[in-house]
């Protein structure tokens with residue numbers, strides 16, 4: 384790791400958690416330069432829902448590159464963009480009775496969050512954003528102002544403003560309905576909470592510790608937003624693109640967000656691509672009012688279209704994600720109940736958190752897992768939750784093998 388220690392900033396993080404030099408990858412397996420083979424339950428933090436170097440998607444990109452088609456196009460019109468928009472519209476939106484306009488933002492999730500917040504403020508003429516405890520929305524100043532994590536907030540070095548934090552579903556225990564609390568505060572003009580431009584929410588908090596919001600709670604939050612004239616924004620950057628079983632993580636609650644934010648697995652290949660879905664009547668941008676050099680990654684349009692065609696034209700993939708998710712959940716619950724510690728398993732679809740309560744147990748388990756050939760990370764406010772995020776395309780055998788490694792590592796960590 385010499386070159387990395389000598390040349391790369393101290394800020395590097397994943398290369399510390401997973402000290403190896405990764406040279407090749409396919410599906411759910413990563414190979415290191417010195418010939419180790421590891422199972423990947425991290426999946427690029429959610430950017431690789433269809434696995435590494437997915438062969439069928441790669442074929443589409445390779446063909447596109449070979450033809451000298453436009454790769455960088457600012458936001459010019461290209462056949463690749465047209466095909467992506469038409470495919471997304473027919474395969475995803477029309478099938479779900481949803482109607483949105485697309486806004487392609489800069490390439491990162493944080494870029495898209497910034498655009499969503501800007502648009503909300505522009506449309507409503509208000510400043511305040513309601514966001515939730517333990518929420519995570521990215522590293523830029525507007526996004527981090529709406530994120531809970533104290534380590535990142537301090538690291539920003541700026542005075543963060545413009546957001547008011549409310550307790551997420553379950554934050555005050557299962558008996559306390561935090562949506563009621565939010566409603567009461569927002570209906571009371573003298574509560575001290577400024578009328579919000581938007582309410583920004585994740586349906587399952589990824590970085591925040593795999594906290595799962597209930598259907599009724601999400602429906603309440605949506606109706607509160609409507610009642611106070613705020614935009615309802617779902618940050619589906621990590622939980623979208625099939626992670627919870629449906630394409631959008633909010634389908635199970637039949638929500639109709641004003642803005643949906645997508646990134647991470649949208650391109651289907653780990654290429655940067657971010658976009659907002661905006662309700663037509665809220666598309667208040669003037670031409671060119673939001674810009675950016677990298678809003679037209681045509682290679683990513685091509686891979687994204689290929690992924691939609693491959694996995695979303697029928698119900699089969701969704702059903703398979705749900706089935707594999709149930710399999711994972713049963714295995715993890717059995718492991719949890721085999722120990723005297725108070726472990727809990729939470730999540731939806733193929734995103735599951737193994738809550739260790741004690742950070743040291745999670746840390747030791749993840750470290751031992753890596754030694755035994757499994758890449759898996761931690762999340763939550765004190766990194767006490769082990770996060771299972773395998774590719775949605777993983778086969779049962781590899782999934783089982785990964786969970787076995789985790790099981791053994793946990794047992795050793797508890798010794």
Ligand SMILES: *Cc1c(COP(=O)(O)O)cnc(C)c1O
Pocket residue numbers: 490491492493494496519520521522585589590618619620621622646647
């Ligand atoms: C990863 C993530 C972001 C930020 O995306 P970047 O591409 O890292 O800027 C925002 N929101 C959620 C829910 C995320 O998981």
